[in-house]
Amino acid sequence: MTAPPKGERDFIASALAPLATSVAARGLADDGAVWAPPLGRELVFTHDILACGVHYLGNDPPSDIAWKLLAVNLSDLAAMGARPAGVLMGLGLSAAEDDDWRAAFTAGLGRALAHFEVALWGGDTVTGLDRAVLGLTAIGDVLPGQALGRGGAQIGDDIWVSGSIGDAGLGLAMAQGRLPVDKALLNRFRRPTPRLALGRALAGVATACMDVSDGLLIDADRLARASGVRLAIDLDAVPVTAGPWTASIADRLARATAGDDYELLFTAATGSDVAALAVATKTPLTRIGRVVEGLGVQALAGGADVTPSRLGWEHR
Amino acid sequence: MTAPPKGERDFIASALAPLATSVAARGLADDGAVWAPPLGRELVFTHDILACGVHYLGNDPPSDIAWKLLAVNLSDLAAMGARPAGVLMGLGLSAAEDDDWRAAFTAGLGRALAHFEVALWGGDTVTGLDRAVLGLTAIGDVLPGQALGRGGAQIGDDIWVSGSIGDAGLGLAMAQGRLPVDKALLNRFRRPTPRLALGRALAGVATACMDVSDGLLIDADRLARASGVRLAIDLDAVPVTAGPWTASIADRLARATAGDDYELLFTAATGSDVAALAVATKTPLTRIGRVVEGLGVQALAGGADVTPSRLGWEHR
Numbered sequence: 001m002t003a004p005p006k007g008e009r010d011f012i013a014s015a016l017a018p019l020a021t022s023v024a025a026r027g028l029a030d031d032g033a034v035w036a037p038p039l040g041r042e043l044v045f046t047h048d049i050l051a052c053g054v055h056y057l058g059n060d061p062p063s064d065i066a067w068k069l070l071a072v073n074l075s076d077l078a079a080m081g082a083r084p085a086g087v088l089m090g091l092g093l094s095a096a097e098d099d100d101w102r103a104a105f106t107a108g109l110g111r112a113l114a115h116f117e118v119a120l121w122g123g124d125t126v127t128g129l130d131r132a133v134l135g136l137t138a139i140g141d142v143l144p145g146q147a148l149g150r151g152g153a154q155i156g157d158d159i160w161v162s163g164s165i166g167d168a169g170l171g172l173a174m175a176q177g178r179l180p181v182d183k184a185l186l187n188r189f190r191r192p193t194p195r196l197a198l199g200r201a202l203a204g205v206a207t208a209c210m211d212v213s214d215g216l217l218i219d220a221d222r223l224a225r226a227s228g229v230r231l232a233i234d235l236d237a238v239p240v241t242a243g244p245w246t247a248s249i250a251d252r253l254a255r256a257t258a259g260d261d262y263e264l265l266f267t268a269a270t271g272s273d274v275a276a277l278a279v280a281t282k283t284p285l286t287r288i289g290r291v292v293e294g295l296g297v298q299a300l301a302g303g304a305d306v307t308p309s310r311l312g313w314e315h316r
Numbered sequence: 317m318t319a320p321p322k323g324e325r326d327f328i329a330s331a332l333a334p335l336a337t338s339v340a341a342r343g344l345a346d347d348g349a350v351w352a353p354p355l356g357r358e359l360v361f362t363h364d365i366l367a368c369g370v371h372y373l374g375n376d377p378p379s380d381i382a383w384k385l386l387a388v389n390l391s392d393l394a395a396m397g398a399r400p401a402g403v404l405m406g407l408g409l410s411a412a413e414d415d416d417w418r419a420a421f422t423a424g425l426g427r428a429l430a431h432f433e434v435a436l437w438g439g440d441t442v443t444g445l446d447r448a449v450l451g452l453t454a455i456g457d458v459l460p461g462q463a464l465g466r467g468g469a470q471i472g473d474d475i476w477v478s479g480s481i482g483d484a485g486l487g488l489a490m491a492q493g494r495l496p497v498d499k500a501l502l503n504r505f506r507r508p509t510p511r512l513a514l515g516r517a518l519a520g521v522a523t524a525c526m527d528v529s530d531g532l533l534i535d536a537d538r539l540a541r542a543s544g545v546r547l548a549i550d551l552d553a554v555p556v557t558a559g560p561w562t563a564s565i566a567d568r569l570a571r572a573t574a575g576d577d578y579e580l581l582f583t584a585a586t587g588s589d590v591a592a593l594a595v596a597t598k599t600p601l602t603r604i605g606r607v608v609e610g611l612g613v614q615a616l617a618g619g620a621d622v623t624p625s626r627l628g629w630e631h632r
Binding site: 024026029030031032033034035036037042043044045046047048049051053054055076077079080082086088089090092121122123124125126128129130131133135137139140142144147149150151210211226 | 340342345346347348349350351352353358359360361362363364365367369370371392393395396398402404405406408437438439440441442444445446447449451453455456458460463465466467526527542
């Protein structure tokens with residue numbers, strides 16, 4: 001009952017196999033991939049799903065969906081300080097993903113794999129679903145004992161974030177037709193850039209790290225709780241780009257509770273040479289607060305506590 | 317936009333995290349799992365999807381679905397000769413998978429993980445789908461250069477198969493109400509047993525190997541084409557268990573074209589001590605034919621070519 005229908009096998013052979021050029025993938029012709037892991041490294045594994053209508057919009061360009069499927073998983077590797085090696089992909093497709101969609105998806109996937117220099121090792125394709133569900137497992141490696149996690153923030157540490165916050169939330173509003181389109185901001189939503197160089201540079205330096213996928217405040221709350229501390233974040237310091245949102249507290253909170261930025265949020269001991277890391281990895285880094293006693297996240301503006309009840313993206 | 321809704325995070329924390337007891341899983345609290353691979357081994361990766369209504373029936377017991385999701389992936393590791401280490405799971409759930417379903421699924425998953433001594437390392441859960449789509453990535457390890465594949469069958473090799481063929485096809489008919497239920501045969505469909513011990517013993521011995529997931533003949537055809545040879549299979553030798561099907565050629569072909577058996581099909585040089593392997597791994601093994609010149613599969617009965625046009629499970 002689990003046979004790949006002919007259409008699936010044709011798709012795998014004609015569209016996916018040409019992308020699976022690494023020796024490990026064995027041309028997608030065997031029951032699995034075989035890989036010799038690098039000596040003296042630990043491995044990092046992550047698996048994230050993008051579901052049509054939940055994580056992306058049905059009319060998003062297929063090449064952007066492929067990019068995002070890879071990028072959100074590589075962002076998890078970045079958050080752990082890992083270097084990507086290979087991925088396995090689980091494509092569950094519906095009739096809506098027709099031949100044109102599949103061709104655009106695989107073309108975009110090929111470009112994304114090449115861009116991030118990561119190998120397609122294998123996976124599975126199923127058709128006949130009601131809506132597309134796309135899963136991806138990413139495998140990376142890191143020096144032993146240096147994988148980053150959420151649990152190490154220490155009281156007195158500085159809190160840092162890369163890039164700018166809220167751009168993808170604006171991009172989502174543009175994709176939904178709620179705001180006039182600005183291509184750069186739309187791409188922050190559709191084609192996020194995992195902070196891979198930064199993540200690797202932070203391994204062994206940051207005390208705690210995670211990627212900002214659901215919103216700065218909710219993710220900071222998770223990091224804080226995993227570390228048993230409070231993250232006091234100065235909203236006025238949170239880096240933003242220009243856009244339709246203003247510098248009002250309401251708009252700053254809207255940015256800090258919007259998802260999909262895929263920036264890195266990390267803590268580091270005061271005095272760590274984060275400025276040098278920023279230069280070495282060509283990544284804008286901004287200090288946005290301090291780790292203090294307590295539990296959870298606290299958003300401050302002009303010294304006042306403006307922590308909202310809704311911290312980020314949580315449907316239901 | 318990719319935030320786990322509260323219900324998903326509760327499910328992960330309350331139901332899945334207790335199963336993720338290995339150090340590598342980090343309590344499912346970080347962005348990924350961290351694992352130190354065993355020295356001097358190559359790694360094998362596989363990812364298979366089970367979609368509700370395609371690969372299992374909506375009214376199948378959830379604990380059996382969990383078992384099967386794990387088993388079909390471990391069967392791919394077995395087919396490569398690998399020893400399982402850990403898995404990542406991508407659960408896409410619909411409203412039909414209610415609290416009772418989820419409780420039964422995770423209970424069954426826990427038992428299956430314990431049975432096969434494999435660790436749950438991580439994954440992702442998404443709710444709000446129209447129908448459930450369950451993905452699993454399995455990671456195993458094998459001695460360098462000894463991973464099995466489909467491409468090594470040599471002319472003159474013997475063809476072997478483990479266990480018995482066609483049982484799961486009968487079990488599927490029972491699950492669908494087309495045949496009166498025989499619990500043992502129904503379980504061959506719902507709770508397949510990956511041939512892990514056999515697979516590991518075959519590494520370095522078999523010239524080619526794969527698991528029989530879509531039907532003996534279609535899978536033999538794939539192995540034959542990957543190896544550039546013909547597999548001449550003697551239908552009279554194919555091992556079957558008792559059941560409603562008879563020994564007629566039609567019924568033998570029905571068994572040999574039914575899917576979901578998850579037995580291992582392999583080739584080995586004539587003179588290989590396969591009998592000793594059978595004893596050492598406590599696995600019934602039957603010689604069912606010989607590798608000859610040509611391409612593809614050939615089914616023989618009483619010396620006559622009875623190869624059917626439909627070789628196995630291929631919808632559309």
